[in-house]
Amino acid sequence: MSERRFDPTTGEWVTFATHRQERTFLPPADSCPLCPDPAGAWDGEIRRPEFDIAVFDNRFPSLRPDPEAPAVAGSELMPVAPARGRCEVVVYSSDHATSLSRVGAGRVRLLLDVWADRYAVLGAEGHAYVLPFENKGEVIGVTLHHPHGQIYAFDEIPPRPLRELSAAARHRAATGRCVECDVVAAEVAGGDRVVAAGERWVAHVPFWARFPYEVRLSPREHLPSFAAVDAAGRDDLAGVLVDVLAGLDALFGFEMPYIMGIFSEPTGGDPAAAGWDGAWSDISHLHLLISPPYRTATKLKYLAGVESMGGAFMTDVAPETAAANLRAAIAREAAAGHASGVGTL
């Protein structure tokens, strides 16, 4: 069973992929499917002795280019559709024990090219939205420890990006400006929530951070996707991202789990779905969001009743305090040579 079903009480689609119950779950390190397996000794995914970054289709995909027909009959009220799309795995290193925060700026820089390349390829395949993301840490629910991210290509714009695009459309209609441009300008002017800033990219703890140590990375310029970020911009982001990840790891003295998402211009769909009558690029400002689940060194932020049922986030750390703590952690790492020390403004 592999299909999408429509929830008419929210207007959102939910995907069902029952074969995923059997997916690989925390395999031992000597049979990791993401480690180099040149001879196919344990049916690994990558038949090479080593690699820098590897991208391939997820063996247990929720979305497929040629999905089977839905198993259930839908209705006008509750339609059903094939679970069309793509699920890719992006392995960051052939070293099982490293992490994105430790692979180094060169590898991070290469990853930006990979994201840009997959965005172009998957967009050209006709998918409406390309979402690279990373789940890191067992508390997040990762089932494979080998450092990797994923890319989902959706045939419709998923709910959260669509809500952001809709808010951007309202802001643009009201002010004539891009909301992310305005936020970045305000943060650069204020400075107390900025944690790392290059010439072209700024990382800050949002004024409204839903997770205490959430960090948002945005280009200062209005660039809709990595397709518009040139080599200098990618170099700059690599430095900022390395510093943010180093700071997160240094913050509590352990490697920080997180969820990271990259939000780009849709590659399909009608801007009217976001209430916009212009081009997607008018209201799309590329940004990365990193949400770590810890609120102290020992306490997790859970999405319980208020967040889950209300959609209303309650947070108990001031973003200005979180940003100051992160800046201090990055400064310590930079002094020890573990961060680029891009700086803050």
Added chain:
Amino acid sequence: MSERRFDPTTGEWVTFATHRQERTFLPPADSCPLCPDPAGAWDGEIRRPEFDIAVFDNRFPSLRPDPEAPAVAGSELMPVAPARGRCEVVVYSSDHATSLSRVGAGRVRLLLDVWADRYAVLGAEGHAYVLPFENKGEVIGVTLHHPHGQIYAFDEIPPRPLRELSAAARHRAATGRCVECDVVAAEVAGGDRVVAAGERWVAHVPFWARFPYEVRLSPREHLPSFAAVDAAGRDDLAGVLVDVLAGLDALFGFEMPYIMGIFSEPTGGDPAAAGWDGAWSDISHLHLLISPPYRTATKLKYLAGVESMGGAFMTDVAPETAAANLRAAIAREAAAGHASGVGTL
């Protein structure tokens, strides 16, 4: 620090309550703040030898009736507001070791009156939305094991209920009907996702269930809130709810953690915020949603990158299978005298 901050990139408010970092965290059973503490021996909340249900203000509230002024200056782009509202605790029993699934139908019936009463009182205080909910189980993040729920009264309609109301408004505008009425009628006609059904209430696993064993309970009739549910309707719901909770506990052989929310007609705010030009009651159909986090007896469903960053849920159990499993669990419990055996249609 206690304030609400606006996120212009989504149009949602986030609440900050830094004093909550110090809230009580899994206290030992002999100093449980929710146990009867008639002599005030450990500064408990309830100075009585026993009680049926107790309701009082949360000692560590995120929202308060008379909040302090915001600590930070907002702007037109990112406004800030006092964190006004109410946070109440609803203790289900003086017995520390019981749970809502085991207090019995009489106590559940009383809880429905409590929800109705608090809805009326908090609505009359001028709050825009009253959200009763329960977080159950350490995997959900509960900090107190004593069986209890909570009620938040918000001064604006929180994001998730507002999304449901907006979808209901679109459906009503397109069809002239209530979407929840249509869903309930379709489920009653189909039957394969219904898990328990009384004369007036129906519990079913939604066609689009985001969590595998999610259960939605709705009155068959278009009733906007508990204010409109008469004594017979409350009796009926008590039986259905007891059966659903008994079935969830029996499903995997351990007491099922869950998040439960009760969605009612807003008590304030302008229906125009949901795109509706009539009354809230036109598009508000009372319902309860119970979301357990387990997808198998040993595996949790995590809200990782796709869900958290995309807002797109991926599920690996067919709702029809989940409903059949829950029906069988309820039938076993009813045969053993642990469920009311309200039945299914």
